[in-house]
Amino acid sequence: MPSTNKLSDARLATLLAALAMLGPFSIDTYLPAFPDIQATLGASGLEVQQTLTAYMLSFATMTLWHGALSDSFGRRNVILVALLVFAVASFGCASAHSIHYLWGFRILQGVSAGAGMVIGRAIIRDLYAGAPAERLLSMVTMIFSIAPAIAPILGGWVVVFWSWRGIFLLLFGYTVLLFFACYKFLPESLPREKRQEFSPEFLWESYLKVFKSPLFHLKAGTIAFNFGGLFLYISSAPTFITQHLKLHADQFGWQFIPSVGGIFLGALAANRLAGKITVWKQVSIGFCFLTGAALFNVVFNFFSAPILFWSVMPLFFYTFGMSLVAPGATLQVLDLFPDIRGIVASCQSASVTLLGAIIAGIVAPVLDQSPLHLALGQFVCVMIALVMWFAGRAYWRAMTAQKQTPWETIG
Template sequence: MPGSVRTVTGTERVPEAGQPLPSARPAWLLTLVLASLAMLGPFTIDTIFPAYPEVGREYAVDTTAMQQVTSVYLLSFGVMSIFHGPLSDSLGRKPVMIGGLMGYVLASLLCLLAPTFEVLLAGRVAQGLFAGAATIVSRAVIRDLYSGAQAQRMMARVLMVFAVAPAVAPVVGGEILRFGPWQAIFVFVAGYAVLVAVLTALVLPETLPRSARQPLHLGSVVGGLWEVARSWRFERLALSTTFAFASYFIYVAGAPIIVVDLLGRGERDFWLLFVPMIAGMVAGSWLSTRLAGRVDPRRLVDGAMVGLLASAAVNVVLTATVPVLPWAVVGPTLLGVGIGIVFPLLQLAMLDLFPERRGAAASMASFASLLFNAALAGALVPLVDGSLLQVALASAALAVLGGALWLWHRRAK
């Protein structure tokens, strides 16, 4: 079929009539703004990491309690992620993203002024409720603007820039602590959100025309979510993405314990873990851009999943034999390469299943992953924080689950 596009789901799809044309803005500028929207999540999680000891001392709470600073954010992010996408299907992409960013600024100010640990956690919950508007809806914007190999390249380029955030954020947090108290970190993330909101308003086009919007009422929102959620094809892809990404994310969520307790490094040494990991993800994303349109997306995911499992095995062997730097970060770096290839493809695959409800698909694609990552940060990481080998074994088990679900998807009719 002329002009058709082979998707990772294995179906032939023709770009929909009436789609908005790509913006006249330079591709690099669109990439920068879309990546900046996506980076809000990692900045919110990782910038505070170097301040964990100081925050714990101020509020007199232990390491396990401090893990909740991450897990409650992820939990609220995950719960609210259900609604951001459907709202953008009804109201348009830009109003939801900009409104979410403004709400995030207010939530950050609550964290800044928190008199007790409980109020700090409430502020983190509020940050999670609003942050998803930027990160989730921006994925739908990419698919609104581009299709096929072009969409794969843009998603991978955004991931390349986005991937830098977990490496940069702890360094930024550490530098902020050199000149001010830990509360200044929330001044920084609030200012970042304001800047991104301005860029979104000035640079991004509205990619969902009024004629393509869904009615804004509860039945439409719930109906769209149910249409997505009841699809077995979608569920297999979503869970495969969730577990595969979790094999990598366990090192991000557990970074304060891994870097300080297990590797015996200082509060400003998070770069020793994050820089190699992010380099791996950037390398994988770069490979995805180079192979877009040249290799069948399904075969590319096949190869990346095999690589992910091999990386997890290497990680277990290295942590069992030489659990010290630099060997301790080789496995997570290799995992990053696999994730950099797989993540853009599976995200696009899920969006392509529901071209008229991309916002709802983006929300549901994030929902399972975010809730699981919240449980991972708050429950699983404390269970496996006794040694690097325990973390590596947990990572390997998650990679196996992700690979098995992808295999099931490939073989299903």
């Protein structure tokens, strides 16, 4: 399907990636500031950790609605409103005088931060299909991968040379610039005649259709648990970096640069492979990297104490495999229900974020005291993802044998 927007593919990918960057910027930039926030606001370590949990839970909840709103009111309109809300929330975080106010504004950030990520996928699928869509998704991932690399480094510098409040002021400035860029350049990919009615009955039926689909849960779960294995290390970064690797707040790049390098190069490989091999084969290659990296990580941490390079090197190969799996799996999820693609994108994103919130709030605090336990947690995540992927493939083949489409078999 040819593009009908006035932007080139590269410029559209850059704009959508910049929107998606709000998520990692909202998380990774302030991780090095945890001790500073704790000292300034007189909060406990757990209370500061819960600012991340509050953000993730509100992010996960609202991602269920971004797509539905965009299906009814247009992709561009919802993104612009969300950017305004995020800008207000970021300024509120910068001016918070207690941990409870910070919780509140972090929740408001979570409510609005996911709009660009969720709706961006729907925009791509509105304008493209097949290999072109997969290439554009991987291009967005390549550009987007810059954020997790620079965010913790930038956050560490701001904490060292300014204060944690400066991190949220930078987010405010970034969001204002992004609002004006989207207002001027972002195309509307969903014309009025293709929009859905925004009514409780339609929404109930649509969400029920998606959540009753075994294939949706299997394919979306594959993406979610692969990301969960990475997010376990992201949410444990303050402990992993400062306590296990004995590094400082401005040295978070030792963990994040290998992770982001893998995301970038994996997305580049996915971009080059799109249309040349089947999705099944590409995903299988990706899982070889994922399982190999996770298994090596377990074995290394069983026999050795944490040391630089060897403790972070598996993250490069893990994220490389994750980026090979994600584009094809994401498009398969979006194509399950073409008429409500925004809602499907919301549900898929919500599954990723909800699992991330559980990992950040429950799993990471339990496992991050031991590098071996972190490695085992990552291995369990990728094994669950692998089982879900092959179960989804078996389910798809069974439906294909019956000559039924996925949405016809789900009632």
